[in-house]
Amino acid sequence: MASSLTLVTLLLLMVSLISPSQSATCQSQTFTSNRLYTFCNDLPSLNSYLHWTYDPANSTLSLSFIATPARPNGWIAWAINPTSTGMVGSQALIAFQDSKGAMTVKTYNITSYNPLTESKVWYEVKESSAEISGGVMRIFATIVLPEKGKSTVNHVWQVGPSVTTGVPDKHEFQPANLNSKGSLDLLKGQSTASTDGGSRTKKKNIHGILNVVSWGIMFPIGIIIARYVRTFPSADPAWFYLHIICQVSAYAIGVAGWGTGLKLGSESKGVRYTGHRNIGIALFSLATLQIFALLLRPKKDHKFRFYWNIYHHGIGYTVLVLSIINVFKGLDILKPEQKWKDAYIILIAVLGGIALLLEAITWIIVLRRKSRKSTKPYDGLNNGHGRQEPLAP
Numbered sequence: 001m002a003s004s005l006t007l008v009t010l011l012l013l014m015v016s017l018i019s020p021s022q023s024a025t026c027q028s029q030t031f032t033s034n035r036l037y038t039f040c041n042d043l044p045s046l047n048s049y050l051h052w053t054y055d056p057a058n059s060t061l062s063l064s065f066i067a068t069p070a071r072p073n074g075w076i077a078w079a080i081n082p083t084s085t086g087m088v089g090s091q092a093l094i095a096f097q098d099s100k101g102a103m104t105v106k107t108y109n110i111t112s113y114n115p116l117t118e119s120k121v122w123y124e125v126k127e128s129s130a131e132i133s134g135g136v137m138r139i140f141a142t143i144v145l146p147e148k149g150k151s152t153v154n155h156v157w158q159v160g161p162s163v164t165t166g167v168p169d170k171h172e173f174q175p176a177n178l179n180s181k182g183s184l185d186l187l188k189g190q191s192t193a194s195t196d197g198g199s200r201t202k203k204k205n206i207h208g209i210l211n212v213v214s215w216g217i218m219f220p221i222g223i224i225i226a227r228y229v230r231t232f233p234s235a236d237p238a239w240f241y242l243h244i245i246c247q248v249s250a251y252a253i254g255v256a257g258w259g260t261g262l263k264l265g266s267e268s269k270g271v272r273y274t275g276h277r278n279i280g281i282a283l284f285s286l287a288t289l290q291i292f293a294l295l296l297r298p299k300k301d302h303k304f305r306f307y308w309n310i311y312h313h314g315i316g317y318t319v320l321v322l323s324i325i326n327v328f329k330g331l332d333i334l335k336p337e338q339k340w341k342d343a344y345i346i347l348i349a350v351l352g353g354i355a356l357l358l359e360a361i362t363w364i365i366v367l368r369r370k371s372r373k374s375t376k377p378y379d380g381l382n383n384g385h386g387r388q389e390p391l392a393p
């Protein structure tokens with residue numbers, strides 16, 4: 001248990017990871033062809049910058065968005081979201097190199113994470129152009145906002161790795177790509193980071209920690225206790241209570257983690273992690289069955305106990321395998337620093353090593369017991385029957 005406590009502490013540190021650093025780089029950025037903007041802003045993620053001038057009398061916004069695409073042949077995008085925050089619903093200007101290598105700007109009404117199709121957008125584009133220099137792309141545009149007098153907008157920006165036959169490909173889903181949104185006061189010149197970005201990352205980290213600790217660590221330890229500790233007659237019935245305490249608390253933490261996952265899923269309008277979600281729901285159902293298994297457990301010598309054992313162990317091992325798969329799926333979604341994934345792999349390897357060692361010891365003990373008492377009908381190594389019985393005199 002000490003190792004899992006250390007890991008909990010380490011994982012808790014993860015929550016406090018993201019701290020944006022800011023310095024006004026944009027003020028030193030200059031433009032050719034006499035472009036001058038009233039305001040500029042170093043955007044809080046993806047090394048992006050926005051320069052703009054807004055005239056509220058005719059709702060005209062003239063802007064320059066500067067960013068580096070994820071790869072040299074990628075794209076950069078700046079968008080206003082008139083209905084919501086985040087990417088879905090946003091009205092985007094996307095710049096990339098066309099098939100001839102010339103920079104082009106196109107508009108997109110982004111309704112989902114599906115492949116993009118060029119379309120009209122919520123605002124009118126008076127003029128737009130783009131350039132690339134030293135790997136850095138710049139979008140220039142003059143747009144007219146349809147809502148007069150509204151001077152604060154939700155904006156979103158993004159960078160992508162590639163463009164396939166004129167269609168910008170999906171961007172990555174790193175925290176920087178998901179936090180690249182905010183609210184922009186066109187008249188005061190302030191861009192405030194979107195408030196839900198940070199708290200969502202925090203929620204995801206809490207979801208990750210609860211589930212790694214319960215499904216990914218405590219359940220496997222509980223199974224090891226049940227399978228191996230009871231081989232030692234002196235550990236009976238202590239192993240049983242240890243197993244129950246471990247699995248019931250794992251279940252409690254796991255249900256909390258599962259709930260945070262459902263909430264995250266319901267709040268995420270565009271992105272769906274179907275596999276992770278379905279395994280999560282299956283895990284919750286199977287673990288709940290295990291709680292019923294505890295309540296419906298027949299006595300040791302009851303004739304149904306044999307079937308109950310098959311049922312309980314079958315579900316237990318299924319939960320074990322699915323939990324570990326889902327922890328890795330979750331790690332791939334959350335993408336914490338590599339060391340967290342490494343730490344979990346090491347922990348699972350250590351638990352696996354301990355299980356192998358105990359498996360060997362169990363075999364030795366059971367085989368010895370069998371040679372002393374060779375007339376028993378089944379020794380039960382596979383169904384766990386025999387090991388519960390006291391050593392033959």
Ligand SMILES: *[C@@H]1O[C@H](CO)[C@@H](O)[C@H](O)[C@H]1NC(C)=O
Nearest residue numbers: 055057058059060126142144
């Ligand atoms: C909006 O008004 C400004 C200042 O009066 C002017 O310079 C600009 O050309 C106007 N833009 C449009 C699209 O009418």
Ligand SMILES: *[C@@H]1O[C@H](CO)[C@@H](O)[C@H](O)[C@H]1NC(C)=O
Nearest residue numbers: 109110111119120121122123
């Ligand atoms: C963008 O697409 C949505 C969904 O198809 C539609 O309701 C909306 O009117 C579109 N917006 C514009 C500006 O075309």
